[in-house]
Amino acid sequence: MVVAVMLECEHISCTISNWAPGVEGLSVLSNIPNNVKYIRLRYLNITTLYSDLLDRVKLSNDETFQATIQHSPIQHAYLSSRTNISNMLLMDTNLSDIEIEPHNLKLKILSIMQSRLRRVPDSIKRLVVLQAFDIVQSLVDYVDLSLFCKLQHLQVLNLMQNKISFLNYSRSSGVEFPSLRVIYLAHNLLTTIGMNDFNGMKLLNILDLSNNSLYSLEGQLRLSSLTELKLSHNRFTELSWCGWNLSSLTILNINNNTLQRLPTCMEDALPIVSYLNLVSNVLSNDDNVWDRLANFNQLIVLDLSNNRLTSMVWNNVTLSTRYINLRNNPIKYLNITTPKDMFKVDTGCSKIEQLEVSRMSFNDTYTGMYCIPARCSWNSELAQLECGKIVEECQTCA
Secondary structure (H helix, E strand, O other), X not given: OOOOOEEEEEOOEEEEEOOOHHHHOOHHHHHOOXXXXXXXXXXXXXXXXXXXXXXXXXXXXXXOEEEEXXXXXXXXXXXXXXXXXXXXXXXXXXXOEEEEOOOEOOOOEEEEEXXXXXXXXXXXXXXXXXXXXXXXXXXXXXXXXXXXXXXXXXXXXXXXXXXXXEEXXXXXXXXXXXXXXXXXXXXXXXXXXXXXXXXXXXXXXXXXXXOOOOOEEEOOOEOOOOXXXXXXXXXXXXXXXXXXXXXXOOXXXXXXXXXXXXXXXXXXXXXXXXXXXXXXXXXXXXXXXXXXXXXXXXXXXXXXXXXXXXXXXXXXXXXXXOEEEOOOOOOOEEEEOOOOOOOEEEOOOOOOOEXXXXXXXXXXXXXXXXXXXXXXXXXXXXXXXXXXXXXXXXXXXX
């Protein structure tokens, strides 16, 4: 069955479907309005893409446009230095090779998704105005970060959902990564990584290393610009952050590992962390965990659910903490002497048998006391806590 080429345009966007340029020619391009800003090609029937193909679109005042190519058997792509494309997305193709001509002054965003690429092309360094680069859901297994270090305008590097097992960075002289702010390396196959490689990225805000197979971090991360670090869903059993300096880090996700204790020197490395996610590790009270956490005097949200904590003692009145999640811990003893206003703690599905409280609004603070073997209430007349045992099982936590 032969499917005819279709052109649909609305406002400043056009979609071309089922086009086979080698059979049907280029006449469909002549019907595209000269004010178009977005061109989408679906089921483009070619195996080699030359960006000059789309540059035949005649735009007013030589303006640029954004191009999306989806569901195509493209295997090779060549991006011309003369292209008028400012933003290109290649999605669901057979792309295994891409070549970029020198002195490309238009392309600012290049995204490749669901491809067969195994390497980041060396010619990527020729995109002198590139601001964002993505290779996602592809077969890339090795990356040399030095390919990107001289790209003056690159802000976002997204290499998620590949097969990356090794990062290399062969440093060169001069300014490194002058504009880079975000790196996504989640959902790869990394087992260890040199944190020193990121120290030259002076504007880096977000580093995502989650969903890998990391069991160690080599070197010392000293990056005052970093505000968010994601290490969740890896294989860490212990970590040492002695010598690290993350003086601006406010968000740390290190959940879903097998940490038995907090990272060594964590208090010194992260002085202003405000959101700390430690869910689903194997933390216990053996590490003086509450004394150590009391050093984070700007901590607002702390999530310790699904660990092995048996007690909680929270005495530091200077803390700014507003919410602590302790669900699914074998906690039997809880002592919060002077909670601040609006402080809340969730102790659901624990084994609490004893509470000690001095000054508090019990109903506001313990809104998450469910499925525990004790039922407590605050007696305002006696100004004391009254608790009784519950013998029935709670099905919510079963």
